[in-house]
Amino acid sequence: MFARENARELPSEMGELRRMIDEVDAEIVRLLDQRARLARRVGEVKRERGLGAYVPSREREVMDRVFSLSEGDFPKKGLEMVFREIISCSISLEARLKIAYLGPETTFTHEAARRAFGSSVEFEPQASVPEVFARVERGEAQYGVVPVENSMEGAVTHTLDELMNSPLKVCGEVYLPVSQNLLSKEETLDEVSVVRSHPMAIAQSAAWLRKYLPWAKVEEVESTGEAARNAASEPGVAAVGSELAAEVYGLNVLARNIQDSRVNATRFIILGRSWAGATGKDKTSVVFSVKDRPGVLKDALSAFADEGINLTRIESRPSRKRAWTYVFFADFQGHPEEERVQRALARLEEYCPYVSVIGAYPEAPPEVV
Template sequence: MSLEELRRRVDELDDNIVELLAERLSIAEAIGREKAAGEVPPQDLGRERLVIEHVTGAAAARGMTADEVTELYRSIIKLARQRQARSVAFQGEAGAYSEQAAFQYFGSRAAVKACESLEGVFKEVESGTVQFGIIPMENSIEGSISRSYDLMLESSLMVSGELHLRVNHCLIGNPDATLDSIRRVYSHPQALGQCGHFLRQMGFELIPTYDTAGSVKLIKEKCIMDGAAIASERAAVIYGMKILARDIQDNPNNFTRFFAIGRKDAPPSGDDKTSLVFAVKHRPGALYEFLRILAEHKINLTKIESRPTRKKAWEYNFYLDFEGHRQDENFRAALPALEEHVLFIKILGSYPKAK
């Protein structure tokens, strides 16, 4: 075959590939509707792993290597997941880090709904107005977001996924502002705390608000010329504001951990985590016995912390994460023994580990 004939054959094959890809995405949309009807979490990493294994096996039968198809199919799977559009509630205004987390986890086609409070996110999901919520749980610098943990305890919703989002803070002012003209800085208390060194160095007055992006919106709408906000670069673009300084967080390894929440948790993927909350009986060694049982059943903890019960002074609940799924045999075998040492135990959900 001549060069022109070969190229013509490539064009024909590309037409076929595009046609098949369009059909695959159409099926992905149908799968998304079925998942939505059953309130199934959007990510099923176990199924995605089987797809990769299937195509790499098919590739090997045709003389291709796994590497030659794996990355391609990961992109196709990502594209297919984005076609399975979800409705998601988040706390904050457009441009908030929680909105960014929603798009990153659920895909760019997610229908997002802004809520003024974390309580609002839970109400939207519980009422069925949206399918899922995305909530911040802890920051690598400032620690846990206590209200999120309290709401998880109070709600019947479950954790279906987690996401680690890198946070890069910007100091944002009105278009005519300069760094020297700023006297006050507005933002969420977590963001103010994450930029403590920069803010102390500049000597700004700090004004806590309910949201990072909402702070940008505030100084714009009220024309606060001597005020700036700490928020994302995307928030500056959305509201047409000026970035006065970038990457002002104290630590470059600044991540926030988010939970995706819904009516169900996720099926086993083979690489999972489980979150739960419990309170031990008021007797010596009760917490030790609880942890000993986990160790005896080869259950590896990744986090444990205490939170006040908010019912009686100096009484605490314990929040715990471990590697594995609640359906795993070792946890199911451990559960009856664990229940002997607690006043209550509530599984918040099992979900694939964040990558």
């Protein structure tokens, strides 16, 4: 008897729940329209004052506030994705943004650019890191996205070399887990006879390929995006690449996370004409050279230690001005608006003939697979 009563009550309860969801959806749409009107007005004010549409410090503030308001019923990751797209749409209403990135489409840099800016702005793939810098420097794109380091492979030297001489500033960062996947139009591993990808992606997945596809011929191509295009058009071909590539080219994901290391992530930087404002949880990037004497690097780094500033990365690169001379790239926690950072940079200049702050931006939490 109880079961029959429940069966009769269920349709009416479902109907009521769906009616309530429809009401919530209607309110969400109404509020989104209201937000869009406000965003258009913000865009007008920014244009009147000569301000940029993309403000990383404000975006961090919005995201932090959204997370604090949530009661936890809606998953945090989903909340972040929803508001990333809301912010992206709002930016597109304020101004038309072009984002240059190291292409082609569906590469990890493309994915990082989408994570930073959402999908409502215009993305322009470039063939090399210098071309990304050049597009932004010439004003043909407002921002650029390039990789700067990998947790397994270390620094991306092309990016460091461009930062050394470019007037552009680092205004943001994105960490992206390197998740390699086997993509193909085929439906089973048995149907795969050729695997193609960028040399680094192949190297990162070598052990898995040897174990599960020992019969397949492995071929290197220019990018994971090119490999995905090949897999979409040629029978028997699989690509090692991102799930974004599978989505764009209509490929099956035959295997996920086939990379040998589960803690592999890449850090990307966002390039603009000025650095970001302070948020209270920031990073600053600086490049400097040192005088040729014993202990000078130790003395230079003491400028940060004495102020209690944490260095998160330091790299050396040839200066390209004189043989066997080097410059140092360093990232540290803090912002140039802070007094302790100003004191540290002043101390650094006492030991170094050249010091340049090349960026300040909200610190992104590192992500790993």
